[in-house]
Amino acid sequence: MLQDLNRVLSAYWQQFLYVLPKLALALLLLIVAIFVSNRLSTLIGGRLRRRSHDPLLADFLTRISKWVFVLIGLLLAMQVVGLSGVVSGLLAGAGLSAFIVGFAFKDIAENFLAGVILAFNRPFHINDTVQIKDQIGHVEALNLRTTLIRTFEGKHVFLPNSLVLKEPLVNFTRDGNLRQDFLVSVDYGETGDPGRLQQQLLEFLGAHPDVQHENAYPPYIILEKTAGTTADLRLYFWTSSDEYRRGTLQIKSELMQKVKAMLQEKGYPAPSLAQ
Structure with missing residues (x-):
């Protein structure tokens, strides 16, 4: 042995x-x-x-x-x-x-092929702001298996390429312009003119440097509701989407504050604003 x-x-x-x-x-x-x-x-x-x-x-x-x-x-x-x-x-x-x-290796192969399709189809570029399902943030990288998104809270989210390819993808940056709106409720008084109020608001929007003034993207106002001397006006305007946080959150917040201050200066009592 x-x-x-x-x-x-x-x-x-x-x-x-x-x-x-x-x-x-x-x-x-x-x-x-x-x-x-x-x-x-x-x-x-x-x-x-x-x-x-x-x-x-x-x-x-x-x-x-x-x-x-x-x-x-x-x-x-x-x-x-x-x-x-x-x-x-x-x-x-x-x-x-x-x-x-x-x-x-089915998932690995699927994510790899999805990454190839995304790389050549290019629904987004680096630093574009996108939303996939409930995740929204800047695209930082497209890897062989995952797409890296950095949210506005500073979190890094690694999404499988197959998920990015299958789910609806919203690109906020690609067009370069983004439409926003907010509601203004104003009591224009018995002697006031709602048409004049709309003209004042349009002139204010047109004078703001961060609001688009091109013919393809003009600001406009819709009268949603009126009762007595009170009018609910929704203001629509376009801003640049190159920097999403600046172009949406900050500019909209500034406009709402300045619109309220402008109306108070012109003698409209206690105007209220809402999303």
């Missing part, structure tokens, strides 16, 4: 010594492949960023090129060791194993 064990161990040792040079060469190839992939992906990424106006697509293609070079090095290393035929034979002959492996 000891002789048989010794013979088996000796055979394994001889096989290990025979394969050892191949293992060393395969390891060397893999290290070189990783080094070359890092250098080439950096070079490719630099050229793509200089020639492309879309850094999101350039970064995504850079990551893909890096992993492609690493995969090529891994396949060469397996070829040197002699495992490529074994692996392909196992995958070809064991249908159940192939099914299990495919099922296990």
Whole structure:
């Protein structure tokens, strides 16, 4: 029994010594492949960023090129060791194993393909403000598996690319302009003129530097309700959406405060404003 064990161990040792040079060469190839992939992906990424106006697509293609070079090095290393035929034979002959492996990596493959579609379809760019389901914030990166969004609270949310592709996506930045509105309730008095009140509000909106004044985006006012001497007017105006927080939250807040102050200066008693 000891002789048989010794013979088996000796055979394994001889096989290990025979394969050892191949293992060393395969390891060397893999290290070189990783080094070359890092250098080439950096070079490719630099050229793509200089020639492309879309850094999101350039970064995504850079990551893909890096992993492609690493995969090529891994396949060469397996070829040197002699495992490529074994692996392909196992995958070809064991249908159940192939099914299990495919099922296990289904989500990874789905997110990767979704990332490729998002990179080329480009429904958003870096720093665009988007909303996906209940998440709203700036797009910071598109990775191979996830899309990184930084919310206005400073939280980093990693959304699977497949979710981003399937769910409705609202891009607040792409058009460059965003319409907003708020309600003004004013008592214009028995001798007052609601038409004159609307004209005063339009002139105020037109004089504000952060409100769009182009013909395609004019401010306007809708009379929603009137009772006696009280009128409910909804003010509509367009602002730039390049910076979402400034273009929506801050400008709207400033306008509401200034409209109320302007109405009080013109003698309208206790005007009230609402969203």
